[in-house]
Amino acid sequence: xxxxxxxxxxxxxxxxxxxxxxxxxxxxxxxxxxxxxxxxxxxxxxxxxxxxxxxxxxxxxxxxxxxxxxxxxxxxxxxxxxxxxxxxxxxxxxxxxxxxxxxxxxxxxxxxxx
Amino acid sequence: xxxxxxxxxxxxxxxxxxxxxxxxxxxxxxxxxxxxxxxxxxxxxxxxxxxxxxxxxxxxxxxxxxxxxxxxxxxxxxxxxxxxxxxxxxxxxxxxxxxxxxxxxxxx
Numbered sequence: 392x393x394x395x396x397x398x399x400x401x402x403x404x405x406x407x408x409x410x411x412x413x414x415x416x417x418x419x420x421x422x423x424x425x426x427x428x429x430x431x432x433x434x435x436x437x438x439x440x441x442x443x444x445x446x447x448x449x450x451x452x453x454x455x456x457x458x459x460x461x462x463x464x465x466x467x468x469x470x471x472x473x474x475x476x477x478x479x480x481x482x483x484x485x486x487x488x489x490x491x492x493x494x495x496x497x498x499x500x501x502x503x504x505x
Numbered sequence: 506x507x508x509x510x511x512x513x514x515x516x517x518x519x520x521x522x523x524x525x526x527x528x529x530x531x532x533x534x535x536x537x538x539x540x541x542x543x544x545x546x547x548x549x550x551x552x553x554x555x556x557x558x559x560x561x562x563x564x565x566x567x568x569x570x571x572x573x574x575x576x577x578x579x580x581x582x583x584x585x586x587x588x589x590x591x592x593x594x595x596x597x598x599x600x601x602x603x604x605x606x607x608x609x610x611x612x613x
Contacts, residue, residue: 393547426603434548434593434603447600481547493538494601496547 394418395497397482403503409470412500414482416463420495422446422488423465425457426481428499434481440465441488472504509596511604519612524581526607528594536597537570537577542606543590551579584611 394417404410416423425437427450436449440459451457454472459465469476479501483494508531518524528537536555540548552561554570554577561568567580577594589611594604 393549424601433605436600436603439600489597489599493550493553495550498547 393495393497395482395484395495397480397497397500399500400498401501401503403505404472406472406474406504408472408504409468410472410502412467412469412480412482412502414465414467414484414497416465416482416484417495420484420486421463422485423459423463424483424485424494425451425465425467426483426496427478428481429475429478432478437467446488469502474504477502477504509594509602509604511594511607513607514605515608515610517610517612518584520586521583524584524588524609526579526592526594526609528577528579528596528604530575530596530602532596532598533574534596534598535574537574538595538597538601539568539577539579540593540595540603541590542593546590548593581609584609586611586613 396415398413422441424439427435437451438457439447443459454470457467479499481496481499483496485494510529512527538553539551542548552568558572559570565582569578591606591608593606595601
């Protein structure tokens with residue numbers, strides 16, 4: 392158990408819909424990362440937040456947005472969903488702003504768009 | 506942009522054979538990390554290498570960081586079925602960039 396909690400674990404939704412994925416980082420970690428992993432694909436970095444502020448952006452679509460709240464939990468919002476958005480979405484956390492040390496992954500949220 | 510490539514993409518070995526995955530960066534890295542993701546699981550940290558030419562061992566796993574800090578390798582001696590999974594390197598520059606991963610299948 393990494394200490395990073397993600398909900399929901401599984402989600403099936405229709406094209407055009409909007410979903411929210413939630414992440415609680417490890418206790419004491421200020422930095423949260425979101426990654427997308429499609430079938431047989433690597434880990435695509437989406438976005439990073441540190442202490443409530445956006446720190447780095449990766450290959451995140453305009454239809455996607457995220458935020459980190461004062462209690463440090465984070466949400467990833469995916470809208471106007473397309474079939475290609477079906478993937479495993481990981482949240483990860485680290486204590487500091489930079490990712491120079493180990494990052495701890497949650498178990499992921501499986502999103503299936505039908 | 507900054508890229509971290511891994512080869513091979515897939516590797517199938519017989520139990521007892523050795524396995525190596527290679528990681529190459531287009532940019533000098535400040536450190537490199539290795540993660541293992543079991544089928545259906547999430548990436549789990551294995552090790553971090555920081556120094557040029559560094560070699561670290563974990564039982565049957567040997568990790569190496571190149572002299573130029575642009576490449577790294579993970580070698581598994583005498584693979585076991587428990588080694589099955591995808592191995593990712595992740596290079597750190599100003600952010601962590603994950604490699605494309607090597608999926609290892611071990612046949613008993």
